Amino acid sequence: MAEMYDFILTKLMPMIETYKIKNICDYGCGDGELLEKLNTQKKDLSLTGIDYFSKFGDKNPQNNKSDISYIDRESAEYEKLSELNKFDMVLSTFALHHFQYPIGELQLLTDLVKSGGYLVFVDLVFQTDNQAKIAKNISSYIEEMGLAIKGHYHRHHYTLEEVKDLIKAIPVEIVTAEEITNELTEEENNENIKIKLDRNSLIRKNLSKAPEHWKELWLPFFEQEKKIVEKRGYDMSSLLFFCLKRNKKNNI
C-alpha cells in the first residue's frame, strides 16, 4: 500500500506543522511502514508504534534499527503509557474496522492523548457508487464471515456517519470528518487488484488442503470473490479521514 501512505502523509504533514506536534503514537501500526516514512520526512518527531507485536514473526518492527519506539499492546510498558496520556497526536490507520469493541478502544486511544491534543483516524470507507467499490465491500464481508466463524473479528468498512456516531462516546470536538479520494493511477489500481487476486489465490490453495467440511463451505466464497474482482476491479481509493481534538472534560 505504499502509495496510500504517501497520500496520507500529504494530509498529515500540514497538520503536524500547524499544530506544532512533537510526538505521535500510531495505534495498530502494523509493520510500522507509515511511522518509518514519517521518521524519514521529519526527523525531529518522537514516534511510538503500538500493536500486538508478539504475533508478527519476521515482520516485527521491534527488530527495526530506527529510533522509533515499538511497544507491544500486551506489555506492562503499554499499561504505563496509557496512564500518562502524553501524546500530542494519536494516529490510527486502517485499524478501526479491526476493533471488536470500538467504543472501549476509542476511549483507550483518547486516554493516550494530551488534553488539547489530536486524534487522527484513517480507514477505508463503505461506498457503493461504482462496481469496483462494491467488489471491495463484498470482499470485506467475506473476510468478516470467515474470521467470525473462526471466533476472530473483522468488520466490514464503516461509513462516515457510522464513525461520527461512534465518536460521540469520546470527549473530542471534530476538526475534520470527511471522505477523501486517493486518485490512483491505472497502474496503482492494477497493482491493488493483483495484490487482492494473489491473496485470493493463496487462500484458495490453502483451503484446498483444509478439512472437507471447511473446504465445501468456504471455497465457493473465494471462487466468487475471484470472479467479482476479475470482472469489476477492486477500488481502494476512497478513505475516511477524521481529525479530532481532545477536550478537557468527558462527554459521557
Ligand SMILES: C[S@@+](CC[C@H](N)C(=O)[O-])C[C@H]1O[C@@H](n2cnc3c(N)ncnc32)[C@H](O)[C@@H]1O
Ligand atoms: C490492517 S492493519 C493496518 C496496519 C497499519 N496501521 C497500516 O496502516 O498499514 C490493522 C492493524 O491493527 C492492529 N490491531 C487490531 N486491533 C487492535 C487493537 N485492539 N489494538 C491495537 N492494534 C490492533 C492489527 O494487529 C493490525 O496490525
